[in-house]
Amino acid sequence: MSSEDISTTTVFVQDWLCFDNILGEGAFGEVKLLINKRTQEKIACKIINHDKYKDASSQINREVVIHKTLDHENIIKFFGRRQEPSKEYLFLEYAEGGELFQLIEPDVGMPSGSVQLFMKQLLCGLKYLHTKGITHRDIKPENILISAEGVLKISDFGMATYFRFKGKERWLDKKCGTKPYLAPEVFLRPYRAEPADLWSCGIVFVAMLTGELPWSLATDENAEFNQWNNDMYILNTPWSKLGYMALSLARKILQVDPKKRLTLDEIERQPWMHVHFNAEAPEEDTVDGTSEPRCKRYNSMVAEETILNREKPTVTLSQPNSSLRQSTIMQTVKTTSNDHLCFSQPTQNDNWMVQFTQSPITKDNFDNLIKRMTRFYVSMTKERTMETLCSILDSLHLTWSVDVNRAVSITTTDSLKNQLIFKINLIEMDKKILLDFRLCKGCGLQFKRKFLKLKEYFINN
Template identity: 75%
Template sequence: MSSENATSAFVEDWLCYNNILGEGAYGEVKLLVHKHTQEKIACKIINHKKYKDASAQINREVTIHKLLDHENIVKYFGRRQEPLKEYIFLEYAEGGELFQLIEPDIGMPSASAQLFMKQLLCGVNYLHSKGIAHRDIKPENILISADGILKISDFGLATLFRFKGKERLLDKKCGTKPYLAPEVFQRPYRAQPADIWSCGIVFVAMLTGELPWSDTTEVNPEFAKWKRNMYISDTPWSKLGNTALSLARKVLHCDSKKRLTLEEIERHAWMQFYFGSNTSSDSVDSSSENPAKRCNSMVEAETKHNREAPTVTLSQPVTLFRQSKIMQAMDNIRTTNYFSQPTQNDNLMLQFTQSPITKDNFDSLIKRMTRFYVLTNREKTLESLYSILDSLHLTWSLDVNGALTITTTDSHKNQLIFKVNLLDMDKKLLLDFRLSKGCGLQFKKKFIKLKECLSNIISKND
């Protein structure tokens, strides 16, 4: 079979949904569904005409990502390069980003946070064993599969810090400011403790629904209090019980040499505590994968804050990764050059069959808590949105496809961009809010505010 024919077979068998799953620095991510098997993959589409500096960055990302094979890492399936566009094929995580499961200012149940923390540490430990530092660990780069398995994604800033047993110090200040270790601003720094610090911020965010500071520079007042041990009555620390706070203090130690290692975090009392199962009968027992000892004396292990968070439904994680049908399918595709550059026709462009979002296929799309149905038609809904956005002094624009892009700044004065798609669904109108750039928790705060303002037109029955 020639490369050209193989490519044609691929195009004919896969549908590309119009709905965008997410956005990156150089493009957007869409969902591909096989017409016959219904297998799903995510496709990152990079427009080289629009992003002329993307090529070298994408090559570095792919070089690292293709080396990885672990249950808690989003799987890389292949790439296809064209003169003006490039397609990166990745594992589809139907559960969406981790931040979608974190209620702003509240967090999530401790049993869920513990389970996710264990999986995050497992994935980061695997990366470090390969000599790879992620350098941008945050809830927006952590995905959840349909089975409740955590998946680390986005290796655009990842780098090799150890090769043939020799470790090098890093000197590039990169990542997302609220998650950066203090030594990253000073440089040079060791890769592993810096990633561990970022995991610690994710830990605090999961339990409290907020970030402790906007950055870890000397002039930041919240971080200055942390360094001087004058934080105990301040939020988010006041929401944590003694044992959770103990773990946070040791993971977020300002001296990277005294910071806990991944192995030490796993042995910490909070990580070993038995929280029991989640409130849902369908939820997984947080200790079922790796049973922990019940610590009767640890009455402070649960956070003090009464978190009435939405139930996080998780399926039983599998101990060993089972080769899925999709992996087998993609292995077959790779051997038949489905993702290779066409050799017989360099100008051959990859055109997926575009498929609209309908009620029948909506359930297969990524899960989000930032959606709701409205009672009004498209015109009236847009009028209501325009009025509320203007009253809140939010900058907005409407594109040719009828999607709203809202631009603002968050409470840390960082840029926040999110989009609203109006989808016709079974004679109803669905408003689908999606983060485009910025902090997921800050985005959800804005969403909650807008939802409150639109409460008079929201359908209460859906």
Template identity: 60%
Template sequence: MEPTTTFVEDWLCYEHILGEGAYGEVRLLVHKRTDEKIACKIIDHAKYKDAKTNIEREVMIHSMLSHENIIKYYGRRQEPKKEYVFLEYAAGGELFQMIEPDIGMPSPTAQLFMKHILNGVDYLHKKGIAHRDIKPENLLINAEGVLKISDFGLATIFRLKGKERKLDKRCGTKPYLAPEVLKKPYFAKPADIWSCGIVFVAMLTGELPWAETTDSNEEFRKWREDDYLSESPWSKLGNTALSFARQILHEIPEKRLTLEQIVKHPWMRFNFGEEDPVDPIDDAQPTNPAKRWNSTVESETKLTRDTPTVTLSQPAMFLGRTPCMDQLVNDLVKTTRQDQVCFSQPVRNDDVILQFTQSRVTRENFDHLVKRMTRFYMDCKLEKALERLRSLLDGMHYNWTLDAAGTVTISTVDRQKNQLAFKVNLMEMDGRILTDFRLSKGCGLEFKKHFIKIKSGILKSA
């Protein structure tokens, strides 16, 4: 079942979570008559005491922006304990969903997305705004295949009235941070460009080059010392792409390519052909890693890209579950939820909250779910699907919990020992069970590696 709440007159609020952020979650609003969709970020001020100040800054910056490669900001509604921020809905989901772990994506698709990213970043920089957390998890794809930059929680203004300042806050996501950010102070524009370069490498190779840009990191040390050509991910790149990466990821900010220089680089200007570079996303099927474009630039790519070795990280030690977990599993498959969703008194009459309703997920309304490659079907009953999932997770020594709503939360660490959490929802649809995985915290590429391993194990056990 896919529960909904009538929200803002004729708008239905789907309980299916699109994503999670530092201070809350994002849900989908759908207009009952027009089928128009928007995303609603729900911030719980009672749960996150420091949310109010940070959200104020995020909303202030986001409300200044209007660009085809930036997620649109529509407005907000504030309440004493909660806040609702209304944003453009991107049906294609996060960019990392389109990156095959340890493989990447075809060069034409990566080139198109790089152009979109750079267009958005150029717009931000001309407005005097630095994003400071550019990564695949914050880059969304709409239904037409257009990439849009999202999540301005760490954004800041670096230029005001023509006067530019250096930044001194160390923030962002470690693998994407420019080396100067760790030393501070630093200039905003080169730091954002560095992050774009890491995204570029991730798109073409399906992996990140290093965990962080520190002297103690062996992978980064080899990059600095020009001792990297035989190392992955660089061995997967052709000469032109490698030259591009080398110039975007120059350790010295002043020698790093500017946005104006990036768009003129041969890799960015190369014509990969007339094919539509963005394939439609089939939620229940993986991408085809064998599909490649035949071009001069692509043929430079090393053979390792066509015969990749997928290395999966080890899960965290199994920590066990509460004694009532087995009973909770049984209760979930026997009872029908009658959740009551309640919002406080609306400020205006167009903020009316009516009654709770439910709507079953079918092929007809399946597009109400954000597109993900991290979902698949099981041909069995819900009770059997839950049993197969829990048995596999126990066998693989994952730490997992199950809440009363039927959501399985899996906690582990990635290869860099960073925390990784993802959630699984099982939904009955057309006589089958749609098994939907979504990232909750951590690296999207590492999450997809775990998904592949779990999916393979479940399907083999059928």
């Protein structure tokens, strides 16, 4: 196994190891996992390369200024930062459950009980932000993480800003965020921060229940949005998949006029938010008359144990005591220096305090990888798996390349005509090959559709 293999680890500093496998990517860098060899504590490290992203500095500074003031169970914790001449490291809470979109089955969604719990936690975290005068401005499933215990965590404050200071509110005029989740008033400007964030929550609500996004843009030029705005949507998806109570709530959150839109407190008081959902019982009847329990309609390609976990979620409304030792983490932040830190193998054998260990991934240490539903096994050699994968990508006319870490990177567009970039890592594990798909840029639901299509082609080859 070569040093390029993604299962290798790097000694970060002292007792901390860095897993070379990337947890995720953002606009200005990537996120990797750090784990303490003695205590097994885990933290996420966001790495920003300022040589590569020249304009990152001011945005990162703003993100840090806001994030370090936050302390809430439904918001990813910020532990500290370390700045080097060309790189910067942000130390964050590790959310082992991965992104929320991983739990949303395309065109199906999630069980209503899970959606209700996640909505309560999302609103709880957002209420805390708004109370502090902060707006997130990019609420979407890709920026919502889930802890190992099933607790929702709002993440990525790169677009966040203050909208209220000393009780005085200011209107915003910057159009930022992700297009399908943006409120219609954001395109018109200026706009109020709180209603705009709540609109984004409404889109997340619909996506969780139906596995679909209602439109690509909330503007008059968009046909789907026009149908919604003119009450001509009832027979169309995703609305036809919603029960009456859920549809009523969606209509009140996605009210085009921000003055008529429900406030956060009003959303929490809505009847749907207080329904007792039983995973063993059928869901409420849908508009199209379907009474079959949603849990019976899950795509058969999803692993059986994953379905079981989603039908009986372990989500809680409060966060358990963190096992992370703040002093240990801060020691890591403070002792990291540019003389003792490297994430790639040095070309010269100088006095670098960096070592490489080649530890193959097995079922015993697989938990050190982020949990994803977008992965599957094949019983082939690594070489044969790569040949088959590349052949399928060519047959689908997808643009692909192989990077320095032997990951296959695919660049394409989704059904909404937006750019979609994702990577596929081939991991040798237990005499099989695990194909691990990771979203780099674009919509999580569209990414999962591509994943399912590629998986189907792979299985049929």
